[in-house]
Amino acid sequence: MPQTVFAPWNDPDEKPLISFQGVTKRFGDFTAIDDITLGIYAREFFALLGPSGCGKTTLMRMLGGFETPSAGTILLAGQDIAPVPPNKRAVNMMFQSYALFPHLSVWDNIAFGLRREGRDKAAIAARVEEMLKLTRLEKFSHRKPHQISGGQRQRVALARSLAKAPKLLLLDEPLGALDRKLREETQFELMDIQEKTGTTFVIVTHDQEEAMTVASRVAVMDEGRLIQVATPDRIYETPDSVYVADFIGDVNIIEASARQSGDKVSLAWAEGQLPLIATTTKTFAPDQHCWLAIRPEKIAISAERPKAANALQGRILDIAYLGNISTYHVALPSGQVLKAQTANTRRIERRSFTWEDEVWISWTDTAGVLLDK
Numbered sequence: 001m002p003q004t005v006f007a008p009w010n011d012p013d014e015k016p017l018i019s020f021q022g023v024t025k026r027f028g029d030f031t032a033i034d035d036i037t038l039g040i041y042a043r044e045f046f047a048l049l050g051p052s053g054c055g056k057t058t059l060m061r062m063l064g065g066f067e068t069p070s071a072g073t074i075l076l077a078g079q080d081i082a083p084v085p086p087n088k089r090a091v092n093m094m095f096q097s098y099a100l101f102p103h104l105s106v107w108d109n110i111a112f113g114l115r116r117e118g119r120d121k122a123a124i125a126a127r128v129e130e131m132l133k134l135t136r137l138e139k140f141s142h143r144k145p146h147q148i149s150g151g152q153r154q155r156v157a158l159a160r161s162l163a164k165a166p167k168l169l170l171l172d173e174p175l176g177a178l179d180r181k182l183r184e185e186t187q188f189e190l191m192d193i194q195e196k197t198g199t200t201f202v203i204v205t206h207d208q209e210e211a212m213t214v215a216s217r218v219a220v221m222d223e224g225r226l227i228q229v230a231t232p233d234r235i236y237e238t239p240d241s242v243y244v245a246d247f248i249g250d251v252n253i254i255e256a257s258a259r260q261s262g263d264k265v266s267l268a269w270a271e272g273q274l275p276l277i278a279t280t281t282k283t284f285a286p287d288q289h290c291w292l293a294i295r296p297e298k299i300a301i302s303a304e305r306p307k308a309a310n311a312l313q314g315r316i317l318d319i320a321y322l323g324n325i326s327t328y329h330v331a332l333p334s335g336q337v338l339k340a341q342t343a344n345t346r347r348i349e350r351r352s353f354t355w356e357d358e359v360w361i362s363w364t365d366t367a368g369v370l371l372d373k
Contacts, residue, residue: 006216007231008041015078017042017167017200018063023072025058025224032058034224035072042167045194045201047211050221051247056204059221060170063202064093077167090167094174098157100145107132107141110160117164131159134193151182155189162197171203175210187213208248212236220244236295241373245293250327252299252338254292258284258370265370267292270334277309280370294368296341299361301328301353308362314338316357328353330361 008014016039025033033055040046048056061067062074065086074081081089100109110131114124132138135155140148145156154174161169174190175183191214194201205211211218212232219229220243228235228244239245242253256267256276265284267276269292278292305311317337318329321344328340340361353359 006043008044009039009217014041016040017044017077018202019073019075020059021073021075023059023062023069023074025055025062025067026070032224033062033069036224036226038219038226038229040200040202042200043198044216045191045203045214047215047218048202048204048221049206049208049211049218051206054221055224056221057172058224060093060172060202060204063168064091064170065089091170092161092164092166092168093170093172094157094161095172098145098153100153100156100160102145105142105144106137106148106156109145109156110163113160113164127163131163134162134196135159135189150178151186154178154186158190158193162193162199165197166199168200168202171201173205174203175205175207183210184213190214212248220247222247238369239293239371242291242293242371245291245369245371250296250339250341252294252296254294254336254338254368256290256292257287258290259286260284264365265290267370270332270336273312273334277365278368278370279365282370282372284370284372288372291371292368293371294338294363296327296339297325298367299338299340299363301330301340301342302360302362303352303357305360306362309365310367311360311362312338313358313360316353316355316359319353319355328359330359 018040020036020038023033023036024031048059050056058067062069065084068082076090101112104112107128110128111124114127132141135158137152137155137159140152145153175186178186187210203214215232217229217231218235220227220235222243228240235244235248239248245251246253254269256269259266263279263281265278265280267278269276276292284290300306312332314330314332316328317331320327325341325343329337330340331337338361
């Protein structure tokens with residue numbers, strides 16, 4: 001049975017659940033959000049990613065109703081939400097601190113919002129039990145927040161946020177307080193819960209790995225602007241600027257000037273060095289300044305000169321051993337240092353190369369991405 005591809009953003013007939021239309025937010029002279037237009041679709045797990053101060057939390061706070069745009073419109077299911085107060089929006093927000101009531105049990109924390117709405121006891125009980133089951137907290141329902149672990153508290157906050165069945169759930173750095181291993185486990189739990197409930201999730205994070213793991217699409221932000229919005233694989237494999245290539249994962253950036261012939265580009269990059277060869281669908285003017293971005297895992301390392309479109313000789317300057325992979329820092333005659341990565345399929349004492357070894361690094365003409373900005 002063929003797998004259904006979830007890609008509503010590629011369907012011209014699909015209307016976004018959330019629509020930012022020319023949204024700007026100023027605080028005095030400071031522009032936190034600069035003329036953003038963006039659509040987020042129903043059932044998406046959407047990530048706002050960027051460094052501290054890039055505007056991602058301000059964007060989320062406007063969705064939650066805690067800030068109002070200085071210009072532009074935000075629509076939720078076709079309705080302008082600016083005049084709608086936070087407690088009347090079909091939106092819930094889960095904060096980094098979780099903001100659980102310490103004197104209430106897990107059960108009562110989850111029931112809190114439902115009681116405020118004045119629902120009857122049977123309906124509240126049924127919904128709370130449903131949320132406990134969804135987040136696997138049935139055994140902990142009578143405990144207080146201080147009697148459970150950080151990961152369990154995170155799930156209580158999630159259950160409470162989902163209990164009122166919002167159209168949209170906003171998650172502000174929700175896993176920041178968890179240790180690495182628990183954070184990774186919880187990312188998959190979040191994805192599973194999001195899929196089961198069908199709720200649209202928007203997560204704010206500065207953790208690239210987290211955004212790439214959980215999100216159907218990622219918006220990379222900088223200085224209040226959207227730099228690129230795409231699926232995680234597109235962001236990683238085909239970044240459209242040096243900023244995105246450099247911000248997501250590990251990368252080598254080589255500055256060059258281009259000489260194009262068809263889809264092949266010859267790159268003059270260092271005096272006295274043979275040109276590098278890259279394939280691109282873009283068009284470059286003669287001698288146009290450009291950048292070649294190559295991920296370390298796409299660069300091979302060998303003792304002998306390989307038959308490859310691009311092969312450079314250098315000396316191993318440093319080795320980062322990360323268990324499953326090793327990253328080799330190779331110094332080239334030009335003075336530039338490139339990173340090459342290999343999987344550690346053999347024990348470390350049987351490693352082929354060590355510090356100060358002369359080696360060749362190589363990559364194909366399609367391994368890198370040629371960027372014009």
